[in-house]
Amino acid sequence: MKGFTLLEVMVALAILAGVILTVITSYNYHLGVVVRDRQETEAMLLARAKLDDPDFLKQRQTSGNFAPRHPDVTWKVETASAGIPGVDRLTFTVGWDGDRHKLTLTKYLESTAGAPGS
Template sequence: MRGFSLLEVMVALAIMASVILTVLGAVNYHLTIITNERDSTALTLLARAKMSELMQLTAIPEKSEGTLAPAHPELSWQADISATDLTVLKKLVVRVWRTGDKREVALERYLTQ
């Protein structure tokens, strides 16, 4: 009865190690993508909520900013209204960003006067 030689076992372990490292790298890469997408989705939803809140006002100020505390003290927001090429339209831009890593989402909406 003949078994595996030491060389065959070492080659098999080297192949297994390379496969495992490749799989772990791919899993880590995809977890990073999922985390980034989750953060982008959360920032987008908060920006949409802030835009809806601003749209409820009778007169939206030209510039406004603040934080989303107490629920999200790490997030800040800014809203700007600017003129467009068409005199009847104004552009509202709402930005929400995390102060720690500078991730930002900006939403635009065009308003009639």
């Protein structure tokens, strides 16, 4: 007789199930990494655009969101002394997903009375 025994088929199916489970788990994990990286990149680009806006530092507003395109992404800015005379530290925090995720950028500026939070 030719063919596989029931035991050989069961072992092959068990190995195949283990491989498929590993591939699916790995794919799901890496898909989550891609989504998180996309969100962090989007937050970084929004923050950089806000900080590079020349009118932003002249405003008195210390928090807000990126409406109308990204109303669920919020921002907050704080200005404090950097410990060096004539230098202020501007901390710009971007939050998304209900502020469960945050990204903070720090920029050092010449001390001025017109900076947000001063």
